[in-house]
Amino acid sequence: MSETLVSVQDMKVHFPIKRGVFFDRTVGHVYAVDGVDLEIKRGETYGLVGESGCGKSTLGRAMLRLNEPTGGKMIFDGQDFSSLKGEDLRKMRRRIQMVFQDPLSSLDPRQSVESILVEGLRAHDLDKGKEETGKRLRELLSAVGLPSTALRKYPHEFSGGQRQRIGIARALALNPDLIVADEPVSALDVSVQAQVVNLLEELQEQFGLTYLVIAHDLAVVKHISDRVGVMYLGGLVEEATSEDLYAEPLHPYTRALLSAIPVPDPVVEDRRERILLAGDLPSPANPPSGCRFHTRCPWRQQTRCDTERPALRELKPGHKVACHWAEQIQSGEIQPHEVKPILVEEDDGISPDVPLVGPASVTEALNP
């Protein structure tokens, strides 16, 4: 349990913003993931939560190198995964599989379930003859709770929940060590959501899997995860066991996030104190200086918050937080205050010091 399977060190993914027809000039960057460190132990479930645009999906994809990270590295089972190339990388990918959010668009509509499942086995030389593969496929389907008649069907013949089961079977087919599940249940109806959540838990017990679950729904993440990391604008702001995080959120953002989630119980709803955040998430192309959250933080202080970016530090064993004033906020020394919403520009993130010469598009080039 205590052995580290994945260790991500200072991971960065910056997407360039390009402009121009003739020369692809880079005029800025979207700082989707900006320096994230995390460790996942073998056999545990690590949950990554945050709102849309906080970089959680990009981080997950960068770990699998579906997006090339700009900086930092990932150590997977003692090997530097981020420096692997070609055939070595391809072989290593067998051990890290992914389950995507939208089960319909991540399954090829023209491939039967059998061909979807066999594809990975063939690519990794695990297809050992017709009989054995057939047996393996039936095992997989029964593991995810589908009848073996499903093999000859196509994705459109299934309901949303069943399609997600196929996606999970595809990830399982290669006996991976780590499964990265990006919003595995958010496209499903609530009654079906619980089926898939339970399935993921059962499979973990059965096959000793390690999960990285990425989701925006804190209640789902809390339910399924052993440890949870909360992301805001490209960085981790808090990391703790799921019980600790819920019982004692230390970062102002986590507090606000927890208080914003509706609980299906009127008694709780009437009593709870809500921390409403003002305004919107700032643009990741032009992130605020210092602490990324200071523009919306009700606990913001005059000093440090807007100048110095807080590092993730361990406040209690196993509970890390990236806030300069976490202790004072917890003890009540600093009280929340009103925050005026700041206009968030839906701009293109072009930094003002880049000279914009030349046309930006074909239309501009033709009609200057």
Place this chain on the structure above:
Amino acid sequence: MALLEVRDLTVVFQRKGEEPFRAVDGVSFDVEPGQTVGLVGESGCGKSVTSLAIMGLLPKRGAKITGTVRYDGTDLLKLSDKEMRDRRGRDLGMVFQDPLSSLNPVVPIGLQVTEVLERHRGMPRKEAMIEAKDLLDKVGIPDPNRRLKEYPHQLSGGMRQRALIAIALACRPKLLIADEPTTALDVTIQAQILSLMKELVQDLGTALVMITHDLGVVAGLCDEVNVLYGGKVVEKAMRHKLFAEPRHPYTHGLLASIPRLDAAPGEKLTPIKGSVADNIPWSQGCAFAPRCPNALDVCVQVTPAEEDQLGRLLRCHNPVVPGTPAAEEVPV
């Protein structure tokens, strides 16, 4: 008298060469002035079609609507198109789910707000602009003067939804129908919008019909809750009663299948087996019977009638006895 009285509303979609599909099947509910009523259910339960039918937004061809929708004494379903146009936006406001596709992308926000004011209140453009600025201010859009001139794509999702609420409330309607107004938004933005709606509804005395799949949203906002399944209301009660003691196996199952933030660690979820596709038609029995842990033989033979049980309407042959834990089911 109730502000809105929906009685036996039925919407049947008929396509050539296909079996008619009953999307809404005899739905009845009342909305008192100033009250917030919730319609909850999963996708395909008919909650959105109900709202479109009330607003008269369903196509004339292909959709057969029966029953009555009485608003302030007049039956909306009997009104002509022109009469309905006069009422929509003035007496009945609507907020849709996706703010980007319900705003016109090539018209500035300001014009879209003033359009309602000019059409229904006969305001001159200049005056309407001033009113529009106040409206945007009221729904919490910062710097409204500038936002009036901007286009929907220049606003964030939360701001767009605020603009949409401003448009819906421009004529101070007595009834507002909100169809999944926060589903497309992040939780922190959802919390902003919900508290805004709560505030506005209280200030203006507007009645609200809240359509959502999220039981958490309903728990915090609605006075009365209607749970829909397969086009029928299966359970209706005041919110405290409904959440404390769900009697219909579907409501009970839904509540047991939602992971809760305040749940004890290690608590298992109890899903409802199968999916909405496993329904049987209501004419044959109870639509939920194939998925129901409490199903008896009678459930697939006789359609359960709506019964009044001490302030709670229930449509079930074998309701959940209060206090029983959710039945363990093997997922199919």
